[in-house]
Amino acid sequence: MEFDFVEYGSLSPFTQQTVVSGIGRDVCRRLMDDPGVRYLIDSRQRTYDLLITEGFFYVCFLAFSHKYRAPTVLTCAFGGGGSWNNHPMGNPYPLAYLPEAGLAYSSSMSLFQKTYNTLFSLAINLHRVLVYFPVMDEMDLQEFMDAAAEGVIYFSMGSNVKSTDLSEEVRAVFLKTFARLRQKVLWKLEGDSLPNQPANLRISSWFPQSDLLGVAVAAHRNMRLFITHGGMVRVLEALYAGVPLLGFPIFGDQVWNLLRARDSGYGLVLHLRNITQESFDWAVNELMTDPRYAENARKLSRLFHDRPEPPLETAVRSVQ
Structure with missing residues (x-):
């Protein structure tokens, strides 16, 4: 799949977030059909002590943490991950001085920038709960029923x-x-x-x-x-x-x-x-x-x- 990064860079920060969340959804759908991943899904014998996974909108792999009851290390090279990746790990992400990924702000934000940063964070996390997670749940449910x-x-x-x-x-x-x-x-x-x-x-x-x-x-x-x-x-x-x-x-x-x-x-x-x-x-x-x-x-x-x-x-x- 070809991706025009120049065009992507011209999009609004919120649209960029929705685009990459869609990419994460498609990647999860493809990888869940991979024979190696299917083996991990279906296996009832193997055990693991630690799960290390990429956190760039690929939250489907966090299900393995639940399946194998193993602690998780989430890696992400996406600007510190923003609140999207820090909240699931229980990490604090104070919006007063940590801008969300995609916003051209520094840690020294004006009152307007802090307000915008907070509203932007609310918007992308609402998108996560109302759009992204239901799609991921339906993918998982589809596999459960197909099998x-x-x-x-x-x-x-x-x-x-x-x-x-x-x-x-x-x-x-x-x-x-x-x-x-x-x-x-x-x-x-x-x-x-x-x-x-x-x-x-x-x-x-x-x-x-x-x-x-x-x-x-x-x-x-x-x-x-x-x-x-x-x-x-x-x-x-x-x-x-x-x-x-x-x-x-x-x-x-x-x-x-x-x-x-x-x-x-x-x-x-x-x-x-x-x-x-x-x-x-x-x-x-x-x-x-x-x-x-x-x-x-x-x-x-x-x-x-x-x-x-x-x-x-x-x-x-x-x-x-």
Whole structure:
């Protein structure tokens, strides 16, 4: 890939930051497909005492620090790295006398320059959180799902009900079942860690659900089951994607929504108040092994999509 450094030098400092963050994203995507890097990702036997990695917008490699539970040395020849690289390491970066990389300031800044330096730092770090990190997360998630030859189960109790509010006994039931599965599991679970987390399970407080279930784009080919509380929007997302449901209704219309899915042949309903290891094992196995549930979900999805005009146009025309 050719890069015009002369043209790059004429860009504004903020645009320069967004350009190099995009380059870092593309480099990460390519290197994650490298056989040597793939070996490090998939290895469960090797251990390391220290991770030394380049910090020039290639934060994807910091995941190895987590995987191997090794301390990290971050190197960067990019003007000291700026707050972008110092904050993740816990290093102070006082903006009153340390200009961000790309700004033509010295350590003796005027009040205006200090203010601009602070606002500029805020802007690039907001870009990091709102744009750069979500893209990196999606890359990682894409690899996780692409590698799931036996399929993926997605488990989310929505935005109002938190999985951490469930009793330890109920969570233990879920965890024990997930550990036995050949499929990979995505569990929307608040918190950074889960004791005894099996290798096939990934947790996060947020997943791009509309992408997983195909509301924004085509549903991922490896999606096999959606475990949900049964809100209307969640049921419609599963119907849109043609994915079977396992529901745990909590309140409101959720039980009615899930009973309709059950009676339509593409879902099952359990209740948290009397769930057992045997009932959850049975329900997941039933939905994953009996092809009728997936066939009914796909058939109903085709009917759902078979309409004379897009839903948005229908809504606009009806309002007009």
